[in-house]
Amino acid sequence: MIIPKNIDELAEYAEKGKNVFFFTADWCGDCNFIKPYMPEIEAEFPQFQFIQVDRDEYLDVAAEWNIFGIPSFVVTNDGEELGRLVNKNRKSKEEISGFLQKVEG
Template sequence: MYNQSSKRKGRDGMIIPKSIEELAGYAEKGKNVFFFTADWCGDCSFIKPQMPEIEAAFPQFQFIQVDRDEYIDVAAEWNIFGIPSFVVVNDGEEMGRLVNKNRKTKDEIAGFLQRVEG
């Protein structure tokens, strides 16, 4: 079981899991948006500066940054074959995904999260 008090946050405020166990804990409990990214990804670098605004607009979600290279097995299991990608999970149940190889815009991500919220 992961320790909530050990949350590591990135510069943009997103939670960055320290272990596969911690990542699994977030997938099992809570309303979470998993943001799959990588340091070398140009399209990821394009959207990262806008993520704090997206997070602020959707406080009902907890945002988890997942390094695709560090968690390559998780990315494969979740069928994440293009980044940046977003998967919304609520208490272990996938609610929606924005997964493709295209550059994402702030408006596209916001629209996706609004649709998932219903």
């Protein structure tokens, strides 16, 4: 999981490559529920780079991307959005894997 150091680095990932942006926050119980499963999900989908985005640190980006609930996932390929799993509900490993399979499909 890549954690961008600043807004410029985050912007680079948004423009290049096949990426899954994982919007999260330290205080978010549902985010902390899914975090232990993220290495397994990453291993299942090696074609993607996974970028963890702290919603509080990048509030402007979250607002611009219409991320109003976390945890949320946005998949991009060279700057083009391929899909999103964005809501405020707790997500399971199976739900995230199914979403990524569908986007990849």
